[in-house]
Amino acid sequence: MILCSNPKAQFETFRVEIQKAIEDVLESGYYVLGPRTKAFETEFAQYIGTRHAVGVGSGTEALHLALVALGVGPGDQVITTSHTAVATVAAIELAGATPVLVDIDPQTYTLDPTAIESVVTSKTKAIIPVHLYGQAADMDAILKIARSNGLKVVEDCAQCTGAVTKGLRLGSLADAGCFSFYPTKNLGALGDGGMVVCSDDTLAERLRELREYGWKDRYVSRVAGWNSRLDEMQSAILSVKLKNLDSDNQKRRLIAQFYEVALGKLEYQTPYTRKDSDHVYHLYVIRTERRDECQAFLRENGVGALIHYPVPIHQQPAYSQRLVGPKTLPNTEKAAKEILSLPIYPELQQCEIQKVVDLLTRFASTHP
Ligand SMILES: *Cc1c(COP(=O)(O)O)cnc(C)c1O
Numbered sequence: 422m423i424l425c426s427n428p429k430a431q432f433e434t435f436r437v438e439i440q441k442a443i444e445d446v447l448e449s450g451y452y453v454l455g456p457r458t459k460a461f462e463t464e465f466a467q468y469i470g471t472r473h474a475v476g477v478g479s480g481t482e483a484l485h486l487a488l489v490a491l492g493v494g495p496g497d498q499v500i501t502t503s504h505t506a507v508a509t510v511a512a513i514e515l516a517g518a519t520p521v522l523v524d525i526d527p528q529t530y531t532l533d534p535t536a537i538e539s540v541v542t543s544k545t546k547a548i549i550p551v552h553l554y555g556q557a558a559d560m561d562a563i564l565k566i567a568r569s570n571g572l573k574v575v576e577d578c579a580q581c582t583g584a585v586t587k588g589l590r591l592g593s594l595a596d597a598g599c600f601s602f603y604p605t606k607n608l609g610a611l612g613d614g615g616m617v618v619c620s621d622d623t624l625a626e627r628l629r630e631l632r633e634y635g636w637k638d639r640y641v642s643r644v645a646g647w648n649s650r651l652d653e654m655q656s657a658i659l660s661v662k663l664k665n666l667d668s669d670n671q672k673r674r675l676i677a678q679f680y681e682v683a684l685g686k687l688e689y690q691t692p693y694t695r696k697d698s699d700h701v702y703h704l705y706v707i708r709t710e711r712r713d714e715c716q717a718f719l720r721e722n723g724v725g726a727l728i729h730y731p732v733p734i735h736q737q738p739a740y741s742q743r744l745v746g747p748k749t750l751p752n753t754e755k756a757a758k759e760i761l762s763l764p765i766y767p768e769l770q771q772c773e774i775q776k777v778v779d780l781l782t783r784f785a786s787t788h789p
Contacts, residue, residue: 423638425725426605432661462751465618465659468590468663474617475628476614477617479649480577482578483616488515490628497547500521501520502522509734510734521746523536529553532551534566541572560586581605583608585699593620593668596621613655657763680777683781689708716728724764732757733757
């Protein structure tokens with residue numbers, strides 16, 4: 422089966438360096454928040470272009486911590502999209518706030534800025550744009566609305582690590598940027614991990630306190646915090662992979678180009694890419710009205726195409742009965758029925774890409 426993403430292939434690429442990094446950690450005697458995490462935080466902040474990077478337990482926790490550190494809590498509302506990983510919305514509720522889900526722009530699958538103003542109330546405290554599939558949300562418009570309404574902006578960068586818009590890395594554009602190092606992400610650990618980046622010194626200090634029991638000095642909690650830390654093993658592995666992230670993302674772009682040339686002329690709607698931003702193709706998502714049939718055909722023939730995401734959050738059993746905000750989101754609901762994620766990862770072989778293209782060409786011709 423040709424997989425949609427393949428963290429094992431990535432491990433094999435960096436096997437020797439990763440095994441050495443792990444061995445070094447085992448020998449060092451530091452396992453959580455030690456010198457390797459500190460070093461990786463410095464490298465990551467430099468890479469993104471922020472003053473600070475704070476290593477945490479996961480992408481969900483990065484969002485949760487960022488919201489709490491920015492003063493978002495019970496009684497507050499946070500605007501984001503319904504077409505995202507459940508994690509984005511879960512993090513808002515973990516902070517004690519109420520998610521308000523709005524529709525997406527159907528071309529980019531990211532938060533539609535024109536949908537924001539009608540749901541802003543006196544309770545609205547923040548917006549979380551999700552740079553979905555590896556491409557920027559419309560940050561100029563979102564930041565403008567946020568500024569004129571006094572709202573915080575937290576970028577959900579779980580799917581866009583390394584992407585640049587107008588010369589700036591995503592994650593450095595707003596109050597805080599939140600990353601996930603889940604194994605399948607563009608910069609993936611071999612376990613869970615996450616990072617919050619920001620350039621405000623006070624905010625960074627709050628984040629460092631909150632991620633470890635609210636400690637200002639060891640064993641003295643200045644505020645009430647909890648435990649969400651990045652460990653030494655993951656930090657050492659991530660340092661190895663960060664050096665190759667730009668070239669890995671370039672490999673994803675070349676695969677996307679190949680797909681575009683072959684599929685763009687068939688019945689499939691291929692990804693739109695903004696002119697002022699690059700796309701790091703965490704996922705390569707096409708659209709077709711015959712999506713279910715197409716996915717079944719690919720799977721029968723050894724291609725593991727997936728759907729990200731089949732059920733919008735506002736229609737999920739855990740959320741549908743109790744959400745505030747618009748009850749129907751037409752662009753989101755239509756997309757959920759038509760999207761299909763094709764295999765894309767840096768180690769994907771040319772013959773495998775060709776096989777995906779051949780199958781999709783066959784599907785398009787035999788089912789006119
Ligand atoms: C993966 C992901 C998250 C959550 O990250 P975890 O590390 O799995 O907690 C949040 N938002 C988006 C858009 C994601 O893709």
